[in-house]
Amino acid sequence: xxxxxxxxxxxxxxxxxxxxxxxxxxxxxxxxxxxxxxxxxxxxxxxxxxxxxxxxxxxxxxxxxxxxxxxxxxxxxxxxxxxxxxxxxxxxxxxxxxxxxxxxxxxxxxxxxxxxxxxxxxxxxxxxxxxxxxxxxxxxxxxxxxxxxxxxxxxxxxxxxxxxxxxxxxxxxxxxxxxxxxxxxxxxxxxxxxxxxxxxxxxxxxxxxxxxxxxxxxxxxxxxxxxxxxxxxxxxxxxxxxxxxxxxxxxxxxxxxxxxxxxxxxxxxxxxxxxxxxxxxxxxxxxxxxxxxxxxxxxxxxxxxxxxxxxxxxxxxxx
Amino acid sequence: xxxxxxxxxxxxxxxxxxxxxxxxxxxxxxxxxxxxxxxxxxxxxxxxxxxxxxxxxxxxxxxxxxxxxxxxxxxxxxxxxxxxxxxxxxxxxxxxxxxxxxxxxxxxxxxxxxxxxxxxxxxxxxxxxxxxxxxxxxxxxxxxxxxxxxxxxxxxxxxxxxxxxxxxxxxxxxxxxxxxxxxxxxxxxxxxxxxxxxxxxxxxxxxxxxxxxxxxxxxxxxxxxxxxxxxxxxxxxxxxxxxxxxxxxxxxxxxxxxxxxxxxxxxxxxxxxxxxxxxxxxxxxxxxxxxxxxxxxxxxxxxxxxxxx
Numbered sequence: 001x002x003x004x005x006x007x008x009x010x011x012x013x014x015x016x017x018x019x020x021x022x023x024x025x026x027x028x029x030x031x032x033x034x035x036x037x038x039x040x041x042x043x044x045x046x047x048x049x050x051x052x053x054x055x056x057x058x059x060x061x062x063x064x065x066x067x068x069x070x071x072x073x074x075x076x077x078x079x080x081x082x083x084x085x086x087x088x089x090x091x092x093x094x095x096x097x098x099x100x101x102x103x104x105x106x107x108x109x110x111x112x113x114x115x116x117x118x119x120x121x122x123x124x125x126x127x128x129x130x131x132x133x134x135x136x137x138x139x140x141x142x143x144x145x146x147x148x149x150x151x152x153x154x155x156x157x158x159x160x161x162x163x164x165x166x167x168x169x170x171x172x173x174x175x176x177x178x179x180x181x182x183x184x185x186x187x188x189x190x191x192x193x194x195x196x197x198x199x200x201x202x203x204x205x206x207x208x209x210x211x212x213x214x215x216x217x218x219x220x221x222x223x224x225x226x227x228x229x230x231x232x233x234x235x236x237x238x239x240x241x242x243x244x245x246x247x248x249x250x251x252x253x254x255x256x257x258x259x260x261x262x263x264x265x266x267x268x269x270x271x272x273x274x275x276x277x278x279x280x281x282x283x284x285x286x287x288x289x290x291x292x293x294x295x296x297x298x299x300x301x302x303x304x305x306x307x308x309x310x311x312x313x314x315x316x317x318x319x
Numbered sequence: 320x321x322x323x324x325x326x327x328x329x330x331x332x333x334x335x336x337x338x339x340x341x342x343x344x345x346x347x348x349x350x351x352x353x354x355x356x357x358x359x360x361x362x363x364x365x366x367x368x369x370x371x372x373x374x375x376x377x378x379x380x381x382x383x384x385x386x387x388x389x390x391x392x393x394x395x396x397x398x399x400x401x402x403x404x405x406x407x408x409x410x411x412x413x414x415x416x417x418x419x420x421x422x423x424x425x426x427x428x429x430x431x432x433x434x435x436x437x438x439x440x441x442x443x444x445x446x447x448x449x450x451x452x453x454x455x456x457x458x459x460x461x462x463x464x465x466x467x468x469x470x471x472x473x474x475x476x477x478x479x480x481x482x483x484x485x486x487x488x489x490x491x492x493x494x495x496x497x498x499x500x501x502x503x504x505x506x507x508x509x510x511x512x513x514x515x516x517x518x519x520x521x522x523x524x525x526x527x528x529x530x531x532x533x534x535x536x537x538x539x540x541x542x543x544x545x546x547x548x549x550x551x552x553x554x555x556x557x558x559x560x561x562x563x564x565x566x567x568x569x570x571x572x573x574x575x576x577x578x579x580x581x582x583x584x585x586x587x588x589x590x591x592x593x594x595x596x597x598x599x600x601x602x603x604x605x606x607x608x609x610x611x612x613x614x615x616x617x618x619x620x621x622x623x624x625x626x627x628x
Contacts (some may be wrong), residue, residue, distance in 0.1 A: 142558030
């Protein structure tokens with residue numbers, strides 16, 4: 001059977017036209033779904049299917065290779081035990097406490113610094129067009145490049161410490177990158193350097209969106225600049241705080257490359273985040289089930305943050 | 320108001336400006352220093368690095384470290400520089416960006432202009448896929464890629480070619496397309512959402528087909544979102560390390576990021592910092608260039624990825 005490629009109204013035979021119309025229409029009806037289907041199928045299989053696969057593996061005894069015989073939740077039991085094993089700290093204990101330290105500081109400092117820079121830049125600054133890209137360019141670099149740069153900069157024998165010694169400040173001592181109790185803070189420094197400019201850009205966009213009339217009215221009422229920002233501007237930026245928080249929280253849970261490039265995991269794995277734990281246990285320590293269980297825990301953590309956010313965003317959109 | 324208080328108010332204002340500009344410049348310096356140090360170090364000789372100040376400009380600048388990084392330095396056991404890995408990344412990033420962007424455009428078009436029952440659920444599921452930690456799909460994908468590799472070997476025995484099955488670059492393109500789809504779809508969906516549906520309705524009445532409407536009406540108006548999406552995808556895929564190290568983590572198939580990490584972390588003997596820094600800058604050049612040329616769109620893409628819905 002041939003399907004007319006000519007527009008229907010030009011079709012010669014009325015009979016064949018009617019048939020081809022219905023076929024064409026059916027095809028036209030189907031087409032959008034056919035176009036979307038491969039992408040949707042890929043997401044269903046390679047995202048949701050694979051997540052189920054990972055969950056399944058976390059309930060097995062898989063070590064070097066996947067083993068598909070279900071066992072009990074022993075991988076989770078081990079992680080649970082390790083969670084409280086702080087003397088000496090297990091790798092898992094180190095990873096999650098590091099995530100706590102890193103997450104709080106990274107998000108907190110990025111938000112504070114981003115807001116400060118945005119407010120400063122919003123004071124009708126000459127040369128704003130020059131300054132903004134300077135704060136933002138680290139976002140274009142990969143974590144690996146950032147890590148390489150800061151690894152050099154923070155190395156006591158090469159970077160900051162050596163320079164300050166050369167300038168005469170010989171008592172200056174900064175070896176956090178080699179100190180197993182401090183190394184996670186160097187990850188915070190490099191991470192903040194990379195992401196805070198981006199947070200600044202988000203806040204700046206938010207500030208520019210605030211109605212100037214409101215500011216003027218408040219100033220007429222005699223509000224000082226500090227009051228103006230504390231009582232009016234910052235509360236109005238709440239949605240930006242939320243989006244920035246979501247992005248940063250998401251990035252901090254996924255951070256993997258930065259720890260690898262900056263610290264190679266730190267002395268004795270002391271800079272690990274859960275993402276590093278997952279990678280090491282799955283691919284290097286032949287503990288696939290434990291690695292999978294840790295991935296599931298990471299996924300649940302992100303889900304707990306993201307789903308309520310997406311739900312409220314989509315609902316607002318629909319209203 | 321007396322003259323004295325007016326002048327003290329003006330002094331206060333000037334002080335205010337000084338503090339503001341001072342802080343802004345201080346932070347600008349802090350953000351620039353790491354890049355500056357990388358740049359000057361990459362033009363110094365090793366002697367000067369060991370004896371001199373890291374902030375000093377090179378006394379007699381040399382491009383030797385750059386040449387060595389590009390063509391001679393050792394990555395693992397092979398000592399042929401990073402150029403091969405740079406091209407590995409280029410070969411991976413171009414098809415991955417193009418395919419994921421085109422699919423995202425079509426998906427966004429369907430999800431806004433050809434809505435069907437359940438379109439919200441479909442979009443929601445694709446949106447959530449943007450946020451999963453890739454660790455939760457890393458291992459199954461490794462297993463599947465391993466199977467494809469064995470299938471490719473079988474094909475090679477029969478036909479003399481593996482038709483791309485098991486080729487690490489093809490694998491990475493596939494992985495980046497699959498896990499980039501959520502973002503590209505999101506970008507185009509939000510953009511087309513604001514596009515007047517009346518125009519599409521009118522074209523439909525005139526008998527224009529699904530693809531005709533897309534090609535003649537939407538595409539000509541999509542340049543900004545294409546730029547944003549291409550930049551976003553390009554930056555993400557070029558900078559990716561997790562997938563690259565899991566699926567092409569050794570040998571001469573490594574992408575740039577993995578090779579750079581190897582150069583920096585496994586150098587035996589004397590560590591050549593100048594070469595390391597040159598290699599790092601080369602690895603960063605493509606994305607930095609994009610940022611310099613199209614910074615406005617770069618920021619817009621990041622924002623679009625951040626502010627959902």
